[in-house]
Amino acid sequence: MIRIFSELSKYIILILIALYTLKCFVYLTAKSDLKRRNIMISQIIYMFFIHAICYANLFILERDVKILVLYLAELCVAVLYEIFMYKLYKHASKLLTNNMLFLMNIGYIVLTRLNYDKALRQFILGSIGLFLMLLVPFVLGKIKKLRNLYILYAVFGILFLLTVFIPGLGITLNGASNWIKIAGLTIQPMEFVKILFLFFVAGGILKAERLRDFFINACISALFMVILVLENDFGAVLIFYICYIMMVYLATGRPIFVILGLGLLVLGVAGGYVLFKDTLFKHIMVRVQAWQDPFMYRETGGYQVSEALFAIGTGGFVGTGLGRGMPNLVPVVTSDFIFAAICEELGAIFGLAVILIYLSIFISIQNIAMKCKDTFYKYLTYGIGICIVFQVFLNIGGVTKFIPSTGITLPLISSGVSSLYSTLILMSIIQYVFTLVSKEGARYEKERERAERRERELLEGEA
Numbered sequence: 001m002i003r004i005f006s007e008l009s010k011y012i013i014l015i016l017i018a019l020y021t022l023k024c025f026v027y028l029t030a031k032s033d034l035k036r037r038n039i040m041i042s043q044i045i046y047m048f049f050i051h052a053i054c055y056a057n058l059f060i061l062e063r064d065v066k067i068l069v070l071y072l073a074e075l076c077v078a079v080l081y082e083i084f085m086y087k088l089y090k091h092a093s094k095l096l097t098n099n100m101l102f103l104m105n106i107g108y109i110v111l112t113r114l115n116y117d118k119a120l121r122q123f124i125l126g127s128i129g130l131f132l133m134l135l136v137p138f139v140l141g142k143i144k145k146l147r148n149l150y151i152l153y154a155v156f157g158i159l160f161l162l163t164v165f166i167p168g169l170g171i172t173l174n175g176a177s178n179w180i181k182i183a184g185l186t187i188q189p190m191e192f193v194k195i196l197f198l199f200f201v202a203g204g205i206l207k208a209e210r211l212r213d214f215f216i217n218a219c220i221s222a223l224f225m226v227i228l229v230l231e232n233d234f235g236a237v238l239i240f241y242i243c244y245i246m247m248v249y250l251a252t253g254r255p256i257f258v259i260l261g262l263g264l265l266v267l268g269v270a271g272g273y274v275l276f277k278d279t280l281f282k283h284i285m286v287r288v289q290a291w292q293d294p295f296m297y298r299e300t301g302g303y304q305v306s307e308a309l310f311a312i313g314t315g316g317f318v319g320t321g322l323g324r325g326m327p328n329l330v331p332v333v334t335s336d337f338i339f340a341a342i343c344e345e346l347g348a349i350f351g352l353a354v355i356l357i358y359l360s361i362f363i364s365i366q367n368i369a370m371k372c373k374d375t376f377y378k379y380l381t382y383g384i385g386i387c388i389v390f391q392v393f394l395n396i397g398g399v400t401k402f403i404p405s406t407g408i409t410l411p412l413i414s415s416g417v418s419s420l421y422s423t424l425i426l427m428s429i430i431q432y433v434f435t436l437v438s439k440e441g442a443r444y445e446k447e448r449e450r451a452e453r454r455e456r457e458l459l460e461g462e463a
Contacts, residue, residue: 002060006321009053014318014349016053020046020102021353024360027095028367040094044082047102051075054109054322061323067112070120074108077127089137091438092431093368099361100412100427104130104420106354107413110341113323114334118415125417129424136428137435147376150203154220157196160189161227178231190228190236191422194243194387195429197224201244202379205251214248229272232283235394235406241265242390247383284404291404304331308340308399312348319347334415336407339399355396358411362389365430371437381433384426 023039023046030036055071078101085097104126111119140146163180164170171179171186180187204217221244228237245261286301294302294309307330314325327333327341343351365385372378391408398405409419 005060006057006324009057010318010321010347013050013053014347016046016050017350017353020050021356021360024095024099024357028360028363036094040098043095043098043102047098047105048075048078051078051105051109055112057322058109058112064116066116070108070112070116070123073127074105074123077123077130078105081130084131084134088134089431089435091435092137093364093434095364096361096427096430096434099357100424103354103357103412106342107338107415109322110338110345110413111334111415113345114328114341115415118334122415122417122420126420126424129417129421133424133428136425137432140429140432146199147203147206150200150207153196153200153203154224157193157200158223158227160196161193161224161231163189164231178228178233178236185417188416188418190231190233191418192425193224194236194239195422195425197221197240198243198247198380198383198387201247202376202383205247205379206376208251218244233407234284235408238394238406239387239390239408243383243386246386247379250382251379287404287406291401294401304337305398305401305405307331308337309401311340311344312351312400315344315347317348319343319345319350321345335409336395336405336414337399338410338414339396342413354413355392358389358392368430368434368437371440372433373440374433374436377433377436381430384430388423388426 020043023043027036027039027043030039051071051074055067059067059071081101082097085092086094108119108123108126111122164178166180169180169182170177171181173179173186178188178190180189201217201221204213204220208214208217221240225237225240228234228240241261245258248261249255249258286297289297290300290302290305294305296302298306311325311327311330314320319325322345325341325344327344330337330340333341339351339354342354362385365381365388369378369381369385372381388411391411394403394406394408395410395414397403398408409416411423412420414420
């Protein structure tokens with residue numbers, strides 16, 4: 001009977017997530033508020049059913065009451081957050097809220113399957129972060145001069161990055177010296193500095209009037225990346241670099257900046273390989289070899305990638321069933337390689353749906369950026385969208401051997417407080433910008449209705 005339930009639930013979950021994902025894109029084309037509201041209600045129903053079925057599977061396999069307690073706690077937090085979000089910010093994006101909660105719940109489910117203690121820690125800290133981030137749109141609404149503080153963003157960002165070099169504070173994990181440890185809590189400064197970096201670039205580009213200003217901003221941006229190179233955090237370097245050149249392209253509208261930026265990236269990688277392949281780039285060379293042939297280097301740098309590929313291949317399209325695979329054989333499976341665990345037990349179709357949900361988030365963010373009339377927040381929103389989608393690309397690309405592994409986590413799903421909190425902050429900023437856009441739209445509609453009413457009155461008066 002247990003086996004039958006596991007097999008049936010596998011297909012039910014795939015059907016539900018397919019419907020949920022479809023609603024993400026139908027919502028983007030919906031014309032009426034009523035249709036959008038119905039889509040949101042459907043999504044919430046699908047989300048809670050998937051959540052319940054997954055935890056029912058885990059409880060049946062483990063027979064541990066702790067799993068039920070964690071499920072109920074997660075359910076309560078999700079419901080409370082939905083209520084608080086809609087009460088406090090009536091103009092907030094319900095699609096982004098649903099997607100954010102859904103991805104976090106997927107993370108909780110998979111982490112509970114892999115490591116209950118990590119799942120509990122992630123849930124507690126994630127819940128605290130969720131409700132703290134409710135303050136972000138309120139705070140942003142009160143501070144009016146954010147665009148003028150771009151120099152401060154650069155100074156604080158660079159100083160925070162440098163904390164990893166302080167003896168007794170900075171630590172090295174997985175070959176990268178990009179962590180600090182405070183009161184037993186391990187923090188990755190880069191995750192929070194990328195927020196300051198996006199604010200700096202948005203403000204700097206807005207204030208730039210001459211080519212000289214762009215050059216100065218580029219030099220300061222390069223300083224961020226040089227420090228990240230010294231930390232051996234090349235995944236972060238790529239995120240910062242791509243965000244910068246794409247934000248400059250948005251501001252100038254000149255493709256030459258993208259072409260030049262990509263050209264410099266190729267030259268930088270080639271030059272770094274020639275000059276520093278045995279020093280700074282040694283860690284990267286191991287990952288490149290593992291990417292080229294993970295099975296040849298299985299006993300050294302290719303073990304992670306080869307095990308991830310085995311896991312994904314074992315799961316196939318529909319997965320082995322939650323709790324019925326062996327994802328713990330994949331190193332760092334709770335963080336960098338969690339996508340392999342998702343595909344093994346929930347299936348490649350489920351994994352593809354997760355990718356499409358991220359894509360819908362990216363499209364939603366870019367729609368918000370296009371509609372935003374405030375230039376500073378337009379640049380910032382655009383940069384956030386690029387940052388999130390490129391991080392997803394680096395993580396999943398590394399897991400599936402599409403690109404070399406970069407050590408970047410999967411936003412909202414992977415274990416890790418720094419990554420989770422930085423993404424929650426970014427999503428909260430987007431919610432604030434969405435409220436601005438919604439209010440602008442409502443104001444425009446009122447003005448249009450008023451103008452039409454005056455025009456009708458004039459016509460009636462002439463008649």
